[in-house]
Amino acid sequence: MYMNLVAGIRNVDRKLVELGELYRLPRLQQIRRIFVPAAQPYLFTGLRNGLSMAWLCVVAAELLAATEGIGYLLTDGRETSRPDLVLVAIVVLALMGKLSDSLLKALEHRALRWRDNFDGEGGGA
Amino acid sequence: MSALLALQRIHKSFAGLRVLDDVSLSLAPGEIVSLLGPSGCGKSTLLRIAAGLDRDFQGHLERNPLLDFGTARGIGVVFQEPRLLPWLNVAQNVAFADGRAGDEKWVRQLLRDVGLEGRGEALPKQLSGGMAQRAAIARGLYGRPQLLLLDEPFSAVDAFTRMRLQDLVAELAQRYEVAILLVTHDLDEAFYLSDRVLILGGQPSRLTREIDVPLARPRDRRSGALASLRGQALTELYQSHAL
Numbered sequence: 001m002y003m004n005l006v007a008g009i010r011n012v013d014r015k016l017v018e019l020g021e022l023y024r025l026p027r028l029q030q031i032r033r034i035f036v037p038a039a040q041p042y043l044f045t046g047l048r049n050g051l052s053m054a055w056l057c058v059v060a061a062e063l064l065a066a067t068e069g070i071g072y073l074l075t076d077g078r079e080t081s082r083p084d085l086v087l088v089a090i091v092v093l094a095l096m097g098k099l100s101d102s103l104l105k106a107l108e109h110r111a112l113r114w115r116d117n118f119d120g121e122g123g124g125a
Numbered sequence: 126m127s128a129l130l131a132l133q134r135i136h137k138s139f140a141g142l143r144v145l146d147d148v149s150l151s152l153a154p155g156e157i158v159s160l161l162g163p164s165g166c167g168k169s170t171l172l173r174i175a176a177g178l179d180r181d182f183q184g185h186l187e188r189n190p191l192l193d194f195g196t197a198r199g200i201g202v203v204f205q206e207p208r209l210l211p212w213l214n215v216a217q218n219v220a221f222a223d224g225r226a227g228d229e230k231w232v233r234q235l236l237r238d239v240g241l242e243g244r245g246e247a248l249p250k251q252l253s254g255g256m257a258q259r260a261a262i263a264r265g266l267y268g269r270p271q272l273l274l275l276d277e278p279f280s281a282v283d284a285f286t287r288m289r290l291q292d293l294v295a296e297l298a299q300r301y302e303v304a305i306l307l308v309t310h311d312l313d314e315a316f317y318l319s320d321r322v323l324i325l326g327g328q329p330s331r332l333t334r335e336i337d338v339p340l341a342r343p344r345d346r347r348s349g350a351l352a353s354l355r356g357q358a359l360t361e362l363y364q365s366h367a368l
Contacts, residue, residue: 014212015204015208016208018178018208019208019210019221022176022178022180022202023176023221023222029224034210037212038212040212063259081249112178113248114211114212114213114248114249114250115211115250116211116249116250
């Protein structure tokens with residue numbers, strides 16, 4: 001997330017930063033009103049990456065050390081030869097991961113409505 | 126000082142290369158002055174110095190204390206690109222100087238003036254080049270400036286839009302009594318709009334000629350007087366080998 005944010009800040013158009021200079025904006029305002037909104041797209045990329053990483057870490061931690069939770073269900077099912085448990089655990093994890101990512105994606109989409117970029121869809125707005 | 130702005134004996138170098146050499150100019154209230162010259166002659170640099178965006182120069186820059194520069198309220202700037210903040214809608218962009226405490230009524234008035242009535246909610250990505258530049262002009266005027274600095278403001282739009290925008294600027298300058306320093310490489314534009322045309326040329330750049338344009342407004346683009354004054358400028362440009 002940090003690296004994405006830094007990339008976001010570095011990528012802010014110098015011309016917009018000059019606007020801040022022109023209006024004699026104090027440093028804090030410059031950050032709040034120009035750098036932060038401009039870096040938002042990068043922030044969201046970082047967030048989504050971070051989210052998937054977070055899921056991985058949670059599961060890995062539970063696999064290793066938990067006595068309850070999905071990761072535990074997975075290990076337990078494996079050790080007691082209950083493949084149905086294992087399957088359920090995997091499916092639930094996948095669903096939760098997908099759901100939270102979709103939620104974040106929807107949030108991103110709303111927050112970044114102003115972006116004038118290639119959307120990955122052919123033609124139209 | 127009675128002048129709004131005075132640049133005295135400005136010298137400017139970029140990486141050891143002298144760009145501006147002993148350039149002086151001054152602007153009276155309500156006056157429209159053009160800086161005319163080929164690309165790279167330093168006229169944009171001069172404007173940026175006047176706007177306070179470039180402090181690395183030798184010479185003297187004097188601004189009339191009437192220009193309340195601290196809040197950028199004395200001076201408005203319009204660049205070649207509209208430079209609208211893409212995450213703000215048009216109205217928010219115009220009122221950018223005030224942020225959330227923007228004067229909505231004044232914004233609406235300005236949008237009407239520049240021909241963007243009802244477009245306050247639009248996002249910059251939805252605007253054409255001409256419309257975006259109109260929004261930029263409205264933003265420049267938002268602070269009720271006494272001086273408007275225009276840096277090749279119409280070079281990125283088509284010829285028809287350009288003529289309309291020129292008329293718009295002339296009209297607004299008169300209505301709001303704003304002095305204008307216009308940087309342009311377009312001879313027609315310079316003579317159509319200005320009271321005085323300053324020709325910049327040579328290497329490093331100097332003010333080689335100043336041409337008065339004592340024609341009444343509104344002006345006719347077809348007029349012979351304009352053509353003849355334009356001819357004088359062309360002569361000067363040929364002589365200084367800019368053409």
